[in-house]
Amino acid sequence: MKLTEAEWQIMNALWSGSPATARQIADRLGEEVNWAYTTIKTMLTRLSDKNAIKEAKAGKVSVYEPILTRQAARRNALKGLVNQAFDGAFGPLMHFLLEDQKLSDNQKEELMKALEQTEGGREQKKEGV
Amino acid sequence: MKLTEAEWQIMNALWSGSPATARQIADRLGEEVNWAYTTIKTMLTRLSDKNAIKEAKAGKVSVYEPILTRQAARRNALKGLVNQAFDGAFGPLMHFLLEDQKLSDNQKEELMKALEQTEGGREQKKEGV
DNA sequence: TGACATCTTCTACATTTGTAGTAGCATTGC
């Protein structure tokens, strides 16, 4: 399941609170983009067609709700990026993040901490992606 | 500078050795995709139009060479992903990587090591992206 | 009860992306 840029916007709005009506989504997005209401409806229909969300009638009005989880979407997107731009392996990505992104000291600290934690919990590894 | 999927393939081939002729690129790509030679030429032209690469004549034949560096392209792509999918911040991405991606122990080790290294070199921080 | 505001469903259309064909010019091997 690959999302386009515009679809990400809609999904982000939806993940931030669902179920939601098209109107609510429009309101949430209002600050970032300036789409016609019908544009949003179009996107919602398309997302529904690809089963990323589901549409239900609450009375007369449609309410929408994600099917695709944020986590899964992130996973897919990341995977896509890694394949496309980082030789298909996480190693190079990590490397790049560390080398290029010049994490702040704080971020490094956090990262270290996080690492140590997962380090502890390594035995229950779920199979991936 | 945003690259499309097909463009990434070409760029990857080109980064793996340049300058290169269209034919060489075709050969390198041959294993991954099965594009007509003219398809590759089209992509090269488009990339040239967006100034991602430059074209020069070596005798009769065109040779191509990246202008956009791999590093810069990665940076852009990552930035795009982060904006789109990770609330525009690297924190959530890191978090996700650690939480979701279940790095192998080896990867963790490496990451730790890498982290320690950059930790040492923290004083010269370049401003970013 | 009619005018306005809203929704929904369809349709539309430009741009971008993926993919490639055609035609003309040059190169080369006979």
Add this chain to the structure above:
DNA sequence: GCAATGCTACTACAAATGTAGAAGATGTCA
């Protein structure tokens, strides 16, 4: 000198994407 080969420049075209208008159904408030 000419046929095969390979390259370049142009053109083409379907699918995906971004963006939205039109028209019909309905709710609502004076």
